[in-house]
Amino acid sequence: MRILFLGDIVGRPGYAAVTERLSEIRDQESVDFVIANAENAADGSGLTVRQFRGLVAAGVDVITMGDHVYRKLELKPVLETDPRIVKPANYPEAAPGRPWTVVRSRSGVPVAVLSLMGRVFMRPVDCPFQAADRYLAEIPPEVKVRIVDVHAEATSDKQTLARYLDGRVTAVLGTHTHVPTADAGLLAGGTAYQTDVGMTGPYDGVIGRAFDRVLATTVTFEPTHFHVATGDVRICGAVVEVDPETGLATAIRRYERAEPGPAE
Ligand SMILES: [Fe+2]
Ligand SMILES: [Fe+2]
Numbered sequence: 638m639r640i641l642f643l644g645d646i647v648g649r650p651g652y653a654a655v656t657e658r659l660s661e662i663r664d665q666e667s668v669d670f671v672i673a674n675a676e677n678a679a680d681g682s683g684l685t686v687r688q689f690r691g692l693v694a695a696g697v698d699v700i701t702m703g704d705h706v707y708r709k710l711e712l713k714p715v716l717e718t719d720p721r722i723v724k725p726a727n728y729p730e731a732a733p734g735r736p737w738t739v740v741r742s743r744s745g746v747p748v749a750v751l752s753l754m755g756r757v758f759m760r761p762v763d764c765p766f767q768a769a770d771r772y773l774a775e776i777p778p779e780v781k782v783r784i785v786d787v788h789a790e791a792t793s794d795k796q797t798l799a800r801y802l803d804g805r806v807t808a809v810l811g812t813h814t815h816v817p818t819a820d821a822g823l824l825a826g827g828t829a830y831q832t833d834v835g836m837t838g839p840y841d842g843v844i845g846r847a848f849d850r851v852l853a854t855t856v857t858f859e860p861t862h863f864h865v866a867t868g869d870v871r872i873c874g875a876v877v878e879v880d881p882e883t884g885l886a887t888a889i890r891r892y893e894r895a896e897p898g899p900a901e
Contacts, residue, residue, distance in 0.1 A: 755789020
């Protein structure tokens with residue numbers, strides 16, 4: 638089976654690209670299951686209920702989030718009741734949302750999804766290694782296909798977690814840094830890995846935000862609202878080939894598709 642994992646959907650440009658193109662991409666790539674990180678969909682921070690519904694209607698099977706998970710508090714009831722979205726699993730137990738989920742693919746294969754946050758240059762959270770052990774043990778053993786979103790700032794955090802989980806999960810796929818890395822590959826134990834799959838959004842800026850605002854705040858220290866950038870919109874992610882019998886990956890490749898720019 639083939640799984641498409643899309644990196645952080647950023648703002649209106651990222652959201653529009655996914656909702657307009659995903660059904661075509663699903664057909665072209667013969668994708669059986671789609672996971673998307675949507676923590677930046679709502680003007681760069683969070684996800685609205687309307688967007689959640691729009692992404693699901695467009696063909697996203699499970700949504701992961703990250704440090705922006707609670708930026709739109711209207712999402713709380715969705716996080717608490719809908720199996721198609723998870724919170725970071727190493728957030729406190731009292732934090733709204735489920736730490737893992739299982740959703741069936743179009744061909745009927747159950748797929749577990751878990752999201753873990755890193756701890757370098759990020760808000761303190763529980764140990765992602767212990768959280769992974771705890772929740773992977775909770776997932777029913779017959780659910781062999783297990784995808785982990787590692788949402789972290791540091792490459793070393795992501796690599797260490799991936800090697801720790803090698804052979805125990807199908808794929809460990811990086812998000813949060815928004816720039817695709819050129820290291821998609823299989824680890825020795827059969828787990829697919831990519832440090833960052835890249836964001837789905839505008840690349841003509843600073844990790845999806847308009848350069849002028851980011852520069853002004855960086856230089857003057859005056860806080861401002863970081864607008865979402867507009868140009869060079871790309872849909873980025875990873876395509877993972879999975880053996881549903883073993884739950885291990887047999888291949889992984891980067892996915893990148895440029896969206897047509899605005900008419901001149
Ligand atoms: Fe992000
Ligand atoms: Fe993030």
